[in-house]
Amino acid sequence: MLKVRDLEVYYGLIRAVKKISFQVEQGQIVSLIGSNGAGKTSTLKSIVNDVKRKGRIYFEGHNISKLNTPKVIQSGISLVPEGRRVFINLTVDENLRMGAFNNDEKFESLQESMYDLFPRLKQKRKQLAGTMSGGEQQMLAIARALMCSPKLLMLDEPSLGLAPKIIGEVFDIITxxxxxxxxILLVEQNAFAALNISDYAYVLENGEIALKDNAKELINSDEIRKKYLGA
Structure with a gap:
């Protein structure tokens, strides 16, 4: 479904991602794991053309490398950014409306689908997003991204800053x-949680892919356990 070839990401003269290649097969959960500064977020941003980059990106067989961000989203890719970034001065309903900017004709049916998936949001549909808990905001951020009916959903650190119980709920939703x-293309610093639900994973170190394998193999790797699982 998604193929990334020879990707490089630049911030000024700094090369944050160094000619990496990877792919995501349809129906999979694929994780990018690694320490802070490894290039995980930059990789996701590059796919939606939100950073300066080189390389080729193919989605469903089409080269989308030169598409601007709205066109990438319209092609069927959606990103839940790190830190959630909900519109804090808008209600839950209004945030969902913003997510359906290119899918307005299906808004009502999609909205009901989101409230079926996230019953807690339905209870707070008229509440300002800025007054909600971190877990509720994360659920809203995911729901908002789903409002454009993506084929590929990219999630950047969905567990960041959440209580363990809420992290479990979020990962249940991803599954x-x-x-x-x-x-799903998942960027996550909680390597154990990510590998536990993933089909395949890539380990990024200093902007390069250091390891790649089936998630079950990586979760049992001594190197991964020492570096990322605290074993």
Whole structure:
């Protein structure tokens, strides 16, 4: 579904991602794991053309490298950014409306689908997003991204700053989305949680892919356990 070839990401003269290649097959959860500064977020931003980059990106067989961000999203890719970034001065309903900017004709049915998936949001649909808990904001950020009916959903650090119980809920939702037919590209510093639900994973170190394998193999790797799982 997604193929990234020879990707480089630059911030000024600094090369944050160094000619990496990877792919995501349809129906999979694929994780990018690694320490802070490894290039994970930059990789996701590059796919939606939000950073200066070189390389080629293919989605469903089409080269989308030169598409601007709105066109990339319209092609079927959606990103839940790190830190959630909900519109804090808008209600839950209004945030979902913003997510459906290119899908307005399906807004009402999609909205009800989101409230079925996230019952907690339905209870707070008229509440300002800025007054909600971190976990509720993360659920809203995911729901907002789903409002454009993506084929590929990219999630950047969805567990960041959340309580363990809420992290479990968020990862259950990610698993449910896969079962519903949405392909997932997951960036996550909680390597154990990410590998536990993933089909395949890539380990980034200093902007390069250091390891790649089936998630079950990586979770049992001594090197991964020492570096990222605290074993």
């Amino acid at each position: 449910q989305l896969k079962e519903d037919g949405i392909t």
